[in-house]
Amino acid sequence: MIQLTATEQATLDRAADAPMLAQVERWAAINSGTGNLAGLKTVAGQLADAFAALPGELRLVAPDPVESVDAAGRVNIVQRGEHLHLRVRPDAPVQLLLTGHMDTVFAADHPFQTLTWLEDGVLNGPGTADMKGGIAVILAALTALESSPLADRVGYDVMINSDEETGSHASAALIAELARGKTAALTYEPALPDGTLAGARPGSGNFSITIHGRSAHAGRNPEEGRNALVAAADLALRLNALKSGELKVNPARIDGGGPNNVVPDQAILRVNMRPSTPEAMGGAESALRAAVASVSREHDVHCHIHGGFNRPPKPLDAAATRLFELVRTCGAALGIDIAWKATGGVCDGNNIAACGIPVVDTMGPRGGAIHSSDEFLITGSLAERAQLSALTMMRLAERGTV
Known part of the structure; x- marks a missing residue:
């Protein structure tokens, strides 16, 4: 001592x-x-x-x-x-x-x-x-x-x-x-x-992904719409699948939607990501952008990412x-x-x-x-x-x- x-x-x-x-x-x-x-x-x-x-x-x-x-x-x-x-x-x-x-x-x-x-x-x-x-x-x-x-x-x-x-x-x-x-x-x-x-x-990042679709009548011409809420749900599942020993992902909230007879044209997905290493943080950001690009393409919607990793590992x-x-x-x-x-x-x-x-x-x-x-x-x-x-x-x- x-x-x-x-x-x-x-x-x-x-x-x-x-x-x-x-x-x-x-x-x-x-x-x-x-x-x-x-x-x-x-x-x-x-x-x-x-x-x-x-x-x-x-x-x-x-x-x-x-x-x-x-x-x-x-x-x-x-x-x-x-x-x-x-x-x-x-x-x-x-x-x-x-x-x-x-x-x-x-x-x-x-x-x-x-x-x-x-x-x-x-x-x-x-x-x-x-x-x-x-x-x-x-x-x-x-x-x-x-x-x-x-x-x-x-x-x-x-x-x-x-x-x-x-x-x-x-x-x-x-x-x-x-x-x-x-x-x-x-x-x-x-x-x-x-x-x-x-x-x-670990590090931490909070993201809000705004998804812009196209509204339409849910019964008369839904095929002309682009459902932003469905795209947001698909993105939430894809991001959730990124979880690993070095990355925690929490899709926390989806804002959006409206009357049952209208295809929703906007939704906002909120997600928190916690990488344990700098390498995992870089990989998480790349994977997020890739998932957003795929959802944009496959659902024919436009997405905007707001936020980032404000706490590095x-x-x-x-x-x-x-x-x-x-x-x-x-x-x-x-x-x-x-x-x-x-x-x-x-x-x-x-x-x-x-x-x-x-x-x-x-x-x-x-x-x-x-x-x-x-x-x-x-x-x-x-x-x-x-x-x-x-x-x-x-x-x-x-x-x-x-």
Whole structure:
């Protein structure tokens, strides 16, 4: 076991003493579903006030425009909230990126709005684990780091976006910009209840395929029509058949159709694809386009593909493995057993890894049942994970590299 120095212990004590639980209770009491712009603005303001205690330049960044295809096939611009960005010591020899998200999956009218203690040390509430708790850990760890003699060796960018839960379309460019040239990155999605971290992750892509056919009377001249709904169903079956050990495919919805006596002239197929490797992602996109071309030809319809792979696969390369091992070593020094395993979920860690930056993306507190009204935070893990982050950053400062 690697012993902690007196200086390290003092820094870690400061991390553990931060008022994280009170912050989580305050922030999670505000609905900040991705589409709730008023709630996101309130949370962003509170986060800006909290992070202003750190040195550096803090700003709220306007979201990039996001396109969405509605049920009628129209492409609309969806508004997202502002993102928080803090930059500290950009000229320091070690440069880190820390990311989190202020949005949740719970809309303003969702019934899950309040906090409940399930038992001592287990807090149920929207966003407690995913990830208001993670944001509190970021702030506690960085506040403690600023008290360390190693602080001058570390510069960092903190990015807390407003749209992670819907794919980070309005913040992807900002993430890529801030990841450039970083030594390493830490993202604060929650760890599993037992503390296990997410290792390799698949990629994810969401597609809306609009199919234009030709309407006709269903009884008088159906042969003159081109049934877009049937073409969409055929395409859904073809895409579903692409499933393999390296590719998950979920045809999720078909919008379209109309009166029973009219051949439908438009349908929209929604599908999610999750490739486990970059090669599988390339193959999936090629197979999708080939299936669309075949359906277009065989059904005599016109198809338009909207969307793409917004989360590239995140395999564990050598640099990422070294960063995980450093986190495990730091955990051992704190008496915490750190393990990791592959997971089927995706997050901003995918986007960071695609920039060639090693990242551990579950540095947040322990919790579970996320994306449901059973979501819970193990509150004792706030101090534990703040210390783990602070020590990891100090060790990176000492080493100068991953």
